[in-house]
Amino acid sequence: MSIQSAAANHHPSQENSKAVAMLPDLERTSWEQLRAAAEQKDDQPEASGFKTMTVATCTSRGADARMVVLRRVDIDHKYVWFYSDARAEKVLQLEAFPQASLLFWDSNRHVQLRLTVETRLHTDDYVADDHWEKLGVAGRKAYLSEQKPGTEQPHPYPGVPDHLVNNLPSIEESEAGRKNFAVIECRVLAMEYLQLSRQGHTRACFQYEPESKMSWLAP
Template identity: 55%
Template sequence: MNPNNQPTVVIDTIPQTLADLERDTWKQLVSAPTRKKGAGFKTLTLATRSDEGADARTVVLRQADEVQKRIWFHTDRRAVKVIQLQAHPQATLLFWDDARQIQLRLVVRTTIHISDDVADEQWQQLWVGGRKTYLSEQQPGSEQPGPYPGFPERLGEDLPGQEESEAGRINFAVVECQALSMDYLHLSRAGQTRARFTYHGDETTMQWLAP
């Protein structure tokens, strides 16, 4: 329904306004963590900066909130990206949905949760398989004399017990990302669609862009 006769674009056979695109995109982000492995938006590239320059790596989307425009992912508190985000809290998140051919670039302001209720709550929701790497005795990125699996080698392919997994809590951190803006790009033979959404508190500025 388009009561104000706003410009629309057809995505997946459905005419959509800017507001429709923004709403649908956040719903996709919210549902991504529960979809099957390999689904669009389930992982993302986190781009940070440091005194040495730019840096990037893939992380797993753990939660999204379409009302607050927030995204969360987990990391080891000893990781270099934590140091980078503490020094430079603004970052870029890059998402790709191969099935729908949609790219998202979110500029975000980050907050790192380590010893607070947010980290405690998400740790309790994390199953033992997800906790396994937080049992690592070694700092991520540290030099080793040989290959290191990222968890105690004695575990091998086994999972830690629930009680044993609790020892990883000290290394666990949650990164909360408050979206400042989102650049949306949909690729199609019929034509590309690009738009920008900028967030100012409870208000959202929407604008079509040339691809």
């Protein structure tokens, strides 16, 4: 029986200690699925739903949200990373309000993960340099926009110089994107797991800060 369905089938008469013992497995599996998604290449056919996520931020005018790609996961230290144009609205929002919520949905496993995070921005430092060095020219192309993201344009603007619309930049050309590249490091304070099932949903919370704690929740 899978961890997920075992939890979903949990019967009230079962010993409580058995259910509690399964929590660490569920937590480990969820993190491993996140890491596998981050390491997945774009051209792999069976894309995990965890490869992209919604990042919800706070602003002085309320809430905001958008999709991003999950780039790296550190299971041992409970960190995840994503990238953005340093001039983008989300980066300005995170500068003012570092707290964010990362929302994942894997439609194959029927699992939602909700991560409560504290973010740290990296632009002109060795962390950003390290991620930039490992990014191929196709990834770097996204940072070559001459126009600040979100600014009004007189006509549809593809976000790259005209000659690169149907081409990849050379490595040398791609370096122009480095100044626009931001790495958003997310320290995970808590992870909430929800699996939907006709037999009954499974919901659990894994808290890392201020103290470590894991518990089942009513769905």
